[in-house]
């Protein structure tokens with residue numbers, strides 16, 4: 001699956017990091033990023049994330065107060 005965050009909308013509350021710390025991290029700028037293999041992905045990059053994390057990523061999508069986490073399972 002592909003996962004990305006629109007950092008322009010992120011408020012940095014960190015719900016996503018709580019729901020799925022394997023996929024989401026807070027950067028030094030206080031905003032959330034998708035991370036895979038130690039790399040942090042910016043807004044315009046779609047990270048390829050292991051489908052094993054689908055349920056917790058969906059929890060993050062649903063819990064995000066800004067609705068700025070996007071997922072494409074196609």
Ligand code: SF4
Nearest residue numbers: 010011014016032064
């Ligand atoms: S839950 Fe949404 S608003 Fe909160 S840090 Fe994560 S992406 Fe940003």
